[in-house]
Amino acid sequence: MATTNLKAFPYSEDFNCPKCHTPITLYDPEGSEFCVCTSCTSFLRFIASETAVVQKQAPRPTEKPVLKLGSVGLFRGYQFKVIAFVEKKEQGNPYAWREYILYNYEKGYANFAEYDGHWNFVAGKDFFPELDELKDKGWNFINYQENEYTLFNKYTAVTTALVGEFDWDILFEKPKTSEFIAPPQILYKEHVPNYSRAQFYLGRYAEPEEIADAFKIDVNTFPERVGIGANQPSAAAKRWFAINKFFPVIIILLAAIGFAASYISPKVPLLETTHVMERDTTKADEFKPFITPSFELTKQSALDFKINADVDNNWAEATVVLVNEKDNQSWEVTESIEYYHGYEDGESWSEGSQQTDVLLSAIPAGKYHLNVYPAAGAPPAPVTVPATTSFSADSAVVANTGGSTASYAAGPALHISATANPIIWKNFFVSLLLLCIYPAFAWYRMRAYEKKRWMNSDYSPYEDDE
Incomplete structure (x- = not known):
């Protein structure tokens, strides 16, 4: 398990790969149980004697990581060190994404998940203790902290390439994963076969500029964003919900003005x-x-x-x-x-x-x-x-x-x-109609955005509109 409850990052340690003898740096030496040699890509396991043993040959990553191993950044109030880079895909499908394993000396592990240039900061119950109360009941939606998360995708995740250090056998596990979205947040439910209980992880959409600023790197090195992310926040939705909140008040105010005018100047x-x-x-x-x-x-x-x-x-x-x-x-x-x-x-x-x-x-x-x-x-x-x-x-x-x-x-x-x-009600209804134009436009833009988002899902609530 990751080393936690510390005041600072532990000292890193170097050792030589038992296969190619290339030096390997461990950033959490006591907490890491597996690692990958950056030279020969051997997947190594540390046994009780702290001797590294070659388990298997790990696939080499096809893409260069944006965040370098060992880099440190302050992100959303936590100090993180990048300790691993993983490439994954859906079993039986070509959809692939990348994950950066982050280590915090107080809480443990979190990660950045990047797909088509869309980034999410993802963490489990060590960062969000309320996740431990969730149970696997085969839902199509999940209520969590006053938000309703709707099922967006289901797949089996397979690790296709990796580098860095881990506290679990990441090459062995193939978790059955369900994604539930409530933009800008996303819930992951992962169930590893032969394990009785599903694990839940909470993700929140992250802008590349925010990550680049945290780790002091050039945002232009980040992959180009393609399409709409599963939980990418919608500016159109933000406008619609802001208008929807105040629109009834505007209608009541407009009616009150009309009745006040009729009282001041009666028929x-x-x-x-x-x-x-x-x-x-x-x-x-x-x-x-x-x-x-x-x-x-x-x-x-x-x-x-x-x-x-x-x-x-x-x-x-x-x-x-x-x-x-x-x-x-x-x-x-x-x-x-x-x-x-x-x-x-x-x-x-x-x-x-x-x-x-x-x-x-x-x-x-x-x-x-x-x-x-x-x-x-x-x-x-x-x-x-x-x-x-x-x-x-x-x-x-x-x-x-x-x-x-x-x-x-x-x-x-x-x-x-x-x-x-x-009382000229025509003026009231004309004014009301004019006031409805922008909310209607905002609602249309929001709906169009959401339909485009859900085109990537097999569980779209808009499929009857196609």
């Missing part, structure tokens, strides 16, 4: 009038215009007009002109109202509405009235009735037809109301 009814559309007997299929009573607007405000027409399987239209009685400044709008209904194939149907709304903004204070120019659909066919029958002037036009009367129904009744300082 004020200005006009309420009903007029039956009267046909112009001098013009075919036209109605007489009419003028509403005057009303006073005490300060600049938005005006909300509600126009209701009691049309039934018909349509009506009104051109409404708001006129300032002092300077004749006017605002004109034209609105149509249609309402149809019926019964077809055993079902009733309807479409349209008998009401419409008109909103005018920033109308100056003053005295106003409305000029209304109505129109409506064709009247029903004339009905012949006795001449003695009487009709109100609002509901019919009476014509003498020589002993009988031809009755033409008047146009629909128009009901018009005007209100100052209306």
Whole structure:
């Protein structure tokens, strides 16, 4: 086992390789049980007599280590010395990565794992005691320290090359490994056959600049980063979660501003009038215009007009002109109202509405009235009735037809109301929509990033979206 609970690194010791007699340096001489000769790559084991015995021939690394054996660095509050370099791969797959074994004189071993230029600082229960409480239950997720880690990958790890010193037979073991991610962290569950209990290791994504600064080396010597790492932190996710945290507050604040404005400037009814559309007997299929009573607007405000027409399987239209009685400044709008209904194939149907709304903004204070120019659909066919029958002037036009009367129904009744300082919910929803644009964009970027990350996994939650 690694030598721990010290105040400083132990003194290194040199000995000669029993096969090629090349000097080999041990940086933790008491804690190391195996080592590899840097010259002949013999895998050596120290027996009880402290004599090095050749166990087997170790494969030589195919890549030059970025961190040299024996180099020392201060990383995340711990002094580490690099004591070994290992190349590994997935059994049956070409995916390969590299590990740098780190030794700390207080805690023991940790490592840097590098794959496609993505680095993780990985350590076990000596650095993270809570890991010892985790049990192997074949999960697809793990809850650890208030984070949920999701299964990302499963494989059997095989050592393909190595150099340096170790306290276990790394060439012998082939741990079955499961990776669980909660970026920027990753949990490794390793189970070595013939051992009853799985071991857990916690990794955290490390930027090359951070490692280079800790070990005082040139960051340009690090391998180029390819793709997205399994637990590489996402700037898009960071933005999304920051926005998601405050967005409900923004919505509540926006609504509060709207209600506060309605309290400070409450709605004020200005006009309420009903007029039956009267046909112009001098013009075919036209109605007489009419003028509403005057009303006073005490300060600049938005005006909300509600126009209701009691049309039934018909349509009506009104051109409404708001006129300032002092300077004749006017605002004109034209609105149509249609309402149809019926019964077809055993079902009733309807479409349209008998009401419409008109909103005018920033109308100056003053005295106003409305000029209304109505129109409506064709009247029903004339009905012949006795001449003695009487009709109100609002509901019919009476014509003498020589002993009988031809009755033409008047146009629909128009009901018009005007209100100052209306609550303009349209502004609220438009503002809300505009506020949603950036969060929606942030969510899309985050999701796109995560989908790209999970493309490297057989357990992607996004596979149904492909």
